[in-house]
Amino acid sequence: MKRYKILLLVADGLGDRPIRFLNGRTPLEAADKPNLNSILRSSLAGLMDPIEPGIVPGSDTSHLAIFGLNPRVYYKGRGSFEALGAGAELREGDIAFRGNFATIDENFVVIDRRAGRRLDEAEQLVALLNREIQEVDGVRVRFYRGTEHRVSVVLSGEKLSDKVSDTDPHEVHKKILRAEAREYTEEAKRTAEVVNKLTDRIISVLSASHINKERIERGLPPANIVLLRGASTHTELPKLKDYTSLRGAAVSATALIKGVCRSLGMHVVTPPRATGGVDTDYLSKAAHTVKLLKEDYDLVFLHIKATDAASHDGNAPEKVKAIEMIDKVVGRILDGVGSEIVILFTGDHATPVEVKEHTGDPVPVMLYTPDSIVPDYLSDFNEREARKGSLKIVGLNIMHLLLNYSNRASKYGA
């Protein structure tokens, strides 16, 4: 049998519920999807619980499961994924924090958790921090720029621990917090001390910078601190190539997802004008996906964040539009590589527009293969029709299904 290449297409937060504004339809039901529905005729379809029924997945835990690694075993926190996604090279034992450039007043009370969110000087501020703060108490410190106000902070050295609390109070009008050991170990105590000294250094470097002086002059909130949260230890993950034999590439503009993919040893591409938002350049992503599928990769993973972003904003029309653009992306890819390809389309979790947060609802899944199979004969790809399909799966099943239907699976036993 021919071994097909694989497109794994994940729309972040795809799953939804009936929306009043859409006359009781879900965004998938409301969206026009000629390309998806065309391959649906030869597809398996159904519902997937990314982790387990009812468990509300994060995008990181869900993607780990979809890529075949049980998050109960492999997930250690999102900090190191974000740092990897932001370009960090991490070694076993490094401690990564998620950070925000933020604004505090002279009493260390948080005025703006995002320093105005749009921070045109983020690049310069990160460079400044890396120049001025290279180590604290013998611990190496590195800063990596994320999107908008986000920055990853990585500590490298002996005897560090991720069992330290956040300096981020997670609310405005509250004082920043002192990091504390979350367990009775020397490592945790020492790491908390390093984090607190680091925070003092960051405040003094940023407060003294001309960039912030200019921001204040222009009436903008100064980025005078990096709030830290979610310490996580970097541990090496198994590599996709080793446990599936698949050479994998990823197309994504979302740091967290890029970090997961880098952790799995995948080649990660962020096409020009791909933003991880509703303003992303879908067709640039499609073009890069086609290019990678024509190269030496067996599996190309295409991640679209816009569906989730629209959901968090409670914007149903924007989510419908994102799905319609995804359908166009599928059309472009089929035009580019032909239909001799296995395609799995799903979401990593539901983010219902009326909830604006991730939920543990199952998400629709469809699996197209060029081979002759008994398809599920759904008339449309959406949450309601998916109930009639034969797939009732969890995220951990997906890699096995892809290997099977692309004729790449090894027999278990004789």
Place this chain on the structure above:
Amino acid sequence: MKRYKILLLVADGLGDRPIRFLNGRTPLEAADKPNLNSILRSSLAGLMDPIEPGIVPGSDTSHLAIFGLNPRVYYKGRGSFEALGAGAELREGDIAFRGNFATIDENFVVIDRRAGRRLDEAEQLVALLNREIQEVDGVRVRFYRGTEHRVSVVLSGEKLSDKVSDTDPHEVHKKILRAEAREYTEEAKRTAEVVNKLTDRIISVLSASHINKERIERGLPPANIVLLRGASTHTELPKLKDYTSLRGAAVSATALIKGVCRSLGMHVVTPPRATGGVDTDYLSKAAHTVKLLKEDYDLVFLHIKATDAASHDGNAPEKVKAIEMIDKVVGRILDGVGSEIVILFTGDHATPVEVKEHTGDPVPVMLYTPDSIVPDYLSDFNEREARKGSLKIVGLNIMHLLLNYSNRASKYGA
């Protein structure tokens, strides 16, 4: 409630996909199945993933699961199952190899991996080897005849390991391989040495035999070596009677499956003219099944290999015919024991005719019970209709379902 006897009927490789030659129908759809469809009206039905969705099962791992033992825990390789199926008595720690009588030239290059496949002298050759080679370096050696060119080889002794590589190069025109230790242990090193000395002895015994001299005179390839592969350690498995309370008997002509059943402590019967092929005597198997059901057995497992054999040959009409014969077998059994019996019919995996290999597709399953239950009202037992049924199960569920619907289950809890 009455405790019913149980017929567990497994058609090897039953599951399939739409076949062009059958106008897009699967063999199950194309086959005439009056007896199965008659009991289907009072049956549960649906789809089963023998291991997990997408995992491509071997017949051994799948049967372990169907009999209620998780292969991830209990499966150690097929060698010991085949040896047991060929009649070996194995003790904990014995090392079993799968072997082929094969033909090599004077440079130890494999000319025919099956010594012509049909080997009428196999019985005599096995007897010769058992007479001439009883031990190597203090390790006891036994040979057991399998079907056609197949032979199981068992090593018994202290300090042996299954971590040794094959002598079988798995291809013609290649030299036979020297066995090597696959881990750094004295046991593995010693076992590899024994295997290599054993191979030298086998070659000299077989080359000198008059049987091979006569084969050469008749223009046939001499069976002058036994190629060894798939070393596996025999470990005792839990017994079906202990973990289900069911006294079990098996009707099968396939060494691998007979070995699995013997491992579980079942009584194994191979009726006359049952071949494990498409030429098997179905009605002889049916008669023996009826006989065993009338005896003191609670569960009789009837295994039919013909469906898988037809699939591996890519022969759709042969597979349709095999299914129609299985339907007749069901009719005979119902005639013989009446309808006061629980019947589960399924496959151990899919072997689609157009793929010719096992795949990880789910397989249809039906469960008939004489008691009044809410049935699934399928109009026909096949892959397409099975999607409408209520069963969405894995192999490990089957024993529990059989115990429940035969009124033999014990309550879990109070």
